[in-house]
Amino acid sequence: MKIAVCVKHVPDATVHKRIDPGTKRLVRSGESALNPTDLNAVEEALRIKEAQGGEVVLVSLGPVKAIDSLRKALAMGADRAVVVSDEAAAGSDLLGTSRALAAALEREAADLVLFGQASSDGDGAVLWAAVADRLRRPVISQVASLTFEGGEVHGKRQTEHGYDVISAPLPAVVAVSDAINEPRYPSLKGIMGAKTKPQETLSLADLGVPPSEAGEAAAKTTVLELGAPSSRGDQIRIEDDGSAAQKILDLVLERRLL
């Protein structure tokens, strides 16, 4: 089975994220990493490949340096990476992002397209449904367990009303939840091997996407203003040096919560 995993290069969790007040875009100059919940999608793809054979291709939209973040997924065992990188794609909202990714996925013609649960920078958890609509393929989201039966994919997922099992014929688009698996750590051999795996960079033109249909030019949403959120008030920070339990109890008693 050929599996394409959509992954995103995001600011590292240890970086204090901020939005540039001028451009109103997220500052992406610091340390970056692979979006954490995308690792669950990569892991699931690798498990499917191990069980059934096939190929795992990473597909990403982002700056050229996104390839550095993708290397971790290659080290985990993905076979190759395709990065769509184009100045004209900067500032894309859901519309431009889904259009560029759908074009790259169309070219790969994978049997299964996997997404992770959400992006840690834009807090988005919607891309798969937009991509599935563009590809005109069935979509199953929030999947906590994935199985295959007679050319169909079955996804079990939690909703507000219990658990659903949804079936779809391949090719299909599936978004997994972070409960689906524990992503593996890359082995030393995997890390060494990642450097020589095929990595391809594509422009929008390579994919036949006109520059007017991606990036800020095609965005239909805007950020108008930045402000401070409503705060919960003064926050107390405790670093445990063995006395944290006592400090918690003192605060709980002081606030008459017991």
Place this chain on the structure above:
Amino acid sequence: MTFLVFLEHHAGGLEKGGLGVLAKAASLGDSAGVVIGPAAREVATQAGAFGASRVYALESEAPPLPQPRVDAFATLVEKTGADTVLFAASVLASDVAAGLAARLDAGLNWDLTDLEIRDGELVGKRPALGDTVMVDVGWKGSPRLGLVRAGAFDPVEASGSVEVESFESPIAEFSTLATLIGHTVEASTGPSIEDADIIVAGGRGLGSPDAFSLLEELAAALGGAVAATRAVVDAGWYPYSTQVGQTGKTVSPKLYIACGISGAIQHKVGMQGAGTIIAINKDPNAPIFDFCDIGVMGDLHQIVPKLTELVRSTRG
């Protein structure tokens, strides 16, 4: 401004989320509800008690899956000429909204916690970057699509008559490829977390299902209940009936002790109404440290048993 608001229904009843968004939309302009699914016409009449004067209903036996609903909304937006479509975020509605955005080439803003009209334009408010910044967002052109964060608006009861108008829509072939082949509802077990004054909750950071016993002991000492995140419920570590979050329960205890919980938005929307939130986590970058009252960086496996002992000796 003319709004369409998705009114999701389940087991013959309208969901609170959609009704809350409907109330907000009605305060901003001309608004109509949209009900799609089994018994749609009958369910649609319930919206009259929440201020809807018009509801569009599409009768369908289609299971609660997004793609046929994208087709239906695309048809309805064209038919009514509505310029704004709003959804209360849910597993189903989020996928409908995103599919519709691609279909109509329409801007979608998500995670909205408020909406207003400013100089004749619709403006949404959304917390961003782990809720550390509040951002005002807008739309270019129409239709505009918006996903509202769970629980952002409360339904408003009102009297009045509702006009239910049926509509039909062609359904794309690919929209019916995904089918529902199973549905299970897990029965509640143990004490209800919704009534508890004190909740001790656990997430992935517990490391193993066994560590829930540490939380159970602390909860017993405090006279509280134990809750869990979706991740550990889905992993089978703790029962679904104890899950707090968007697809679980919404709680507002006086004290919420979050142990090994990162603070994903899915969880946050279920517990942000707690009086005092204490977070114990060894990851200093966990988003929960941005919205707790007392943040404790350390190993819960050390801290929780000690705290249990101290509470026991204090309370005698």
